[in-house]
Amino acid sequence: MSNDNKAQKYWKENLVYLGILLAVWFLVSYVFGIFLVEPLNTVKIGGAKLGFWFAQQGSIYVFVILIFVYVSLMNKLDKKYGYDN
Amino acid sequence: MSVQTWTFIIVGLTFALYIGIAIWARAGSTSEFYVAGGGVPPIANGMATAADWMSAASFISMAGLISFMGYDGGVFLMGWTGGYVLLALTLAPYLRKFGKFTVPDFIGDRYYSNVARTVAVICALIVSFTYVAGQMRGVGLVFSRFLEVDINTGVYIGMAIVFFYAVLGGMKGITYTQVAQYCVLIFAFMVPAIFISMNMTGNPIPQLGFIGTMTDGSNMALLDKLDQLHRDLGFAEYTSGTKSMIDVFAITFALMVGTAGLPHVIVRFFTVPDVKGARVSAGYALVFIAILYTTAPAIAAFARTNLIETVSNQPYADMPEWFSKWEQTGLIVFDDKNNDGTIQYVADAATNELKIDRDIMVLANPEIADLPAWVIALVAAGGLAAALSTAAGLLLVISTSIARDLIKMQIRPNISEKGELLSARIGAVFAVMVAGYFGINPPGFVAAVVALAFGLAAASFFPAIILGIFDKRMNRQGAVSGMIVGITLMLFYMIKFKFDGFGGGTPEQWWFGISPEGFGTVAMFVNFIVSFAVSRMTTPPPQDVQDIVEDIRLPSGAGEAHVH
Incomplete structure (x- = not known):
């Protein structure tokens, strides 16, 4: 595998990860917290309406998890392609 | 002991700590002054980023704002945290690999153009100055309320402290001071929150108390109780809000993208040793921020309930x-x-x-809940830590912009290392003076502009940086025209609908029903489209620039941040 080829493949895999993680990012904040807030509010988590909870709590927890998932995926990817020096 | 004695003791101790750290960590080179020599451990950088990011507004005003906005307050919570996901995934690692000192550095090199660099410097200065003026005012307010000195005296004291550690310590001094300030501010924010959550819901964790039931014997969920109080008094339900869905979307998006595009936040990711460190320190930063940002809506709901029950229909x-x-x-x-x-x-x-x-909610909360005097004093120290840490970070961006992006890169390219360091320090002195002036003579538009600074960052920087990394074909013509169209459109909309220029306008006339606060989203998309179209009609960037793009996409080999 030539260096250029390797770099291309690494970049493509990176973009796939980005696409998936940003889709989740959009889902928990914009979809759950804003667009679908009314229907989700008919469900409850503890004493809070679910849509409201996503807008003020849930989305933030998911954001934190997303960054750490990204860090671990990228660390593995760096190792796979030998970019981890 | 009285509240005031406690305040003197706690504020005095924390100030002594900050100054001690500044002397210990003073900067000896431009690299240390600009990016702390690129040697800050990721977890420390995470804390410093959190303190840098969370301003007097986050600490003092945000919970109160949410308290009065209910569901709509979610725009700040999601907007100011979700931006870190964008930052961690799409900007921080690549900018760290690029390995220079500032955002204009990146824009200038990537788009091989001093025009692009200058546009970026101007945007950075506008954003940072509007921001820092608000911080100095915050320092003055806390001093005047808790130490009962004149607001202006408070501003002078704040100026002197920031002056001392920003001018002496540069980024290195600021980073380690911010670590200490984070600890002070988060402790000060959490202690009253835990007390109040205990009182109202019996649960010491505010995030759980928020979704818990009241201990007043009604056995109702706290939020149901609050909704009911709101209905009884004729307010919109706390959990429903009043803004239109499109506006909530636009504001949240503009705040997220603006957060990821703020120069004083981005520059923090130049301080870690490598690309791996840049990724993980964005994660730590968000953890430290999320502690405050998930507590704030709980405080907002507790305070709102407490307030209504204390005052409504009482003699x-x-x-x-x-x-x-x-x-x-x-x-x-x-x-x-x-x-x-x-x-x-x-x-x-x-x-x-x-x-x-609404600004009094956090400051008055410990008193409303009848907490001990030392807790009230702690809140004062926390508010000061939040304001000072953000002010220092912004002042650094301003002084770096002046010393490096203007003097070194454009006016006197052969300036010596010593001369550059001196001009950075003089830049910091100048920035402190200007900030102090605006703190003492606040122009009426500061508060309005601080909220709009995010729209400006979203409409100008963000697309240029993202495209610079993800679109190899993006060239100088595309990026410059995108930035100019984006920021002009944003300024036009701001002036028209916020400051009554160009014939003014009412909320009914907002384009697509989007408020000036959310318009950065629209201006950002326009910037993207213009950049894309113009770049495809003009020549591709030179080969050496395309090689830079190839290079920043790979994590290995990020050396110490270098001068050339």
């Missing part, structure tokens, strides 16, 4: 001591319209008798 004569104390500052105003001696706090403006400034 004015029975009000507790804090009520009259805040009345003296003019931040609570009672006007007994029907002369019955009882407080009617209702949505209808004609019969409502009570006006409460």
Whole structure:
């Protein structure tokens, strides 16, 4: 595998990860917290309406998890392609 | 001991700590002054980023704002945290690999153009100055309320402290001071929150108390109770909000993208040793921020419930001591319209008798909940830590912009390392003076502009940086025209609908129903489209620039941040 080829493949895999993680990012904040807030509010988590909870709590927890998932995926990817020096 | 004695002790101790750290960590080179030599451990950088990011507004105003906005307050919570996901995934690692000192550095090199660099410097200066003026005002307010000195004296004291450690320590001094300030501010924010959550819901964790049930015997969920109180008084339900869905979307998006594009936040990721460190320190930063940002909505709901239950339909004569104390500052105003001696706090403006400034909620909260004097003093120290840490970070961006992006890169390219360091320090002195001036003579538009700074960052920087990394074909013509169109459109909309220029306009005339606060989203998309179209009609960037792009996409080999 030539260096250029390797770099291309690494970049493509990176973009796939980005696409998936940003889709989740959009889902928990914009979809759950804003667009679908009314229907989700008919469900409850503890004493809070679910849509409201996503807008003020849930989305933030998911954001934190997303960054750490990204860090671990990228660390593995760096190792796979030998970019981890 | 009185609140004031406690405040003197706690504030004095924390200030001594900050100055001690500044002397220990003073900068000896431009690299240390600009990016702490690129040697900050990721977890420390995470804390420093959190302190840098969370300003007097986050600490003092945000919970109060949410308290009065209910569901709509979510725009700040999601907007100011979700931006870190964008930052961690799409900007921080690549900018760290690029390995220079500032955002204009990146823009200037990537788009091989001093025009692009200058546009970026101007945007960075506009954003940073509007921001820092608000911080100095915050310092003045806390001093005047808790130490009972004049607001202006408070601003001078704040200037002197920041002056000392920003000018002496540069980024290195600021980073380690911010670590200490984060600890102070988060402790100060959490202690009263835990006390109040315990009182109201029996759960010591505010995030759980928020979704828990009241301990007042009603056995109702806290949020249901609050919704009911709101309905009874004619307000919109706390958990429903009043803004249109498209506006909520636009504001949240503009805040997220603006956060990821703020120069004083981005520059923090130049301080870690490598790309791996940049990724993980964004994660730590968000953890440290999320602690405050998930507690704030809980405080907002507790404070709102507490407030309504304390004042609504109660005799004015029975009000507790804090009520009259805040009345003296003019931040609570009672006007007994029907002369019955009882407080009617209702949505209808004609019969409502009570006006409460939303900024007092966090500061008054410990008093409302009757917490010990040392907790109240702690909140004062926390507010100061939040304001000072953000001010210092911004001042650094301003001084770096002046010393490096203007003097070194454009006016006197052969300036010596020593001369550059000196001009960075002089830049910091100048920035402190200007910030102090605006703190003492706040122009009426500061508060409005701070909120709009995010829109400006979103409309100008963000697309240029993202495209610079993800679109190899993006060239100088595309990026420059995109930035200019984006920021001009944003400024036009701001001036038209916020400051009544260009014939003014009412909310009914907003384009697509989007407020000026959310318009950065629209301007950002326009920037993307213009950049893309122009770049495809003009020549591709030169090969060496395309090689830079290839290079920053790979994580290995990020050396120490270098000068050339």
